[in-house]
Amino acid sequence: MQLQCHLESNNLMPPTQSAYRAHYSTETAMLKIFNDMLLAADRGEVTALCMLDLTAAFDTVDHEVLLNKLNRMFGLSGIALNWLRSYLTDRSYTVIYAGNTSCEVIIICSVPQGSVLGPLLFILYSSDLPKLATKRDILAFLFADDIQLYRHCSMAAVAVTVLGVRYCVYDISCWMSSHRLKLNPDKTEFLWIGTPNMLSKLPAGGPQLQLENCVIPVSTEARSLGVIIQSDLEMKRHVQFVSRACFFQLRQLRSIRHSVDVSTASTLIHAFISS
Secondary structure, eight states: OHHHHHHHHTTOSOTTBOTTSTTOOHHHHHHHHHHHHHHHHHTTOEEEEEEEEBSSGGGGOBHHHHHHHHHHTTOOOHHHHHHHHHHHSSEEEOOEETTEEOOOEEEOBOOOTTSSHHHHHHHHHTTTHHHHHHHTTOEEEEETTEEEEEEEEOGGGHHHHHHHHHHHHHHHHHHHHHTTOOBOGGGOEEEEESOHHHHTTSGGGSOOEEOSSOEEOEESEEEETTEEEETTOOOHHHHHHHHHHHHHHHHHHHHHGGGSOHHHHHHHHIIIIIO
8 A cells, every 4th residue: 555655664653553554463562561561560660551542533533634634744745635535525324224225424524444544544643642642751552542551650759640641631632622532531441550569558559540520540450452451460360351261162162063074163263262
């Protein structure tokens, strides 16, 4: 794809975005975040981890804002920019069910999902987010619309750190409002990460994250990109979850094993269990 080649050759891809990029995945994202937290624990520090979620992010992308950003930040102009404008605008959809067709609706925002370009356009649209975090001395790592914010600190700097995370989330919320996006506070998670010894020194589990209209309580575990992260950096809960899911699939396959040949059974095992 010409757009992908342009972005890669000019080093324009957001460096902390792991989605929809060659050689990047949820695995690379989680390895980076988890490794940083382990190194911080080795230094005797704790990590404030805030996981943000966007509401219907792909569906609310503003076309004009996106096109302006593609022009100013990523160097698209002329025929290429006009082609993308034509691709995004004047799209419509209908729903057909049981032989009945709904009225046609013109799509005034969003990127086409299920397409090659749609996800790429979204990560370019949201490329400002890591820069906002950096201004607050917060680390940010993204996978599509899943945003992981974290900052390491000593025990003496816990209060300052949670305040920095709060201001960072506020900056991101303001940016999203100007870009027609919206944070989902119901899915926001906040954890203090460290060794059991360090966590025991935090009063009442550590300070909570105060946002504009709500308080995000401190969790002891949360799921991020399919991995259960525990505040004490153990993997026991995640191993239990994976084992339970694998045994469930094995029981399902056992019930149909006599009906399939070896090749089909092997394919099913690799698809549902080995993966």
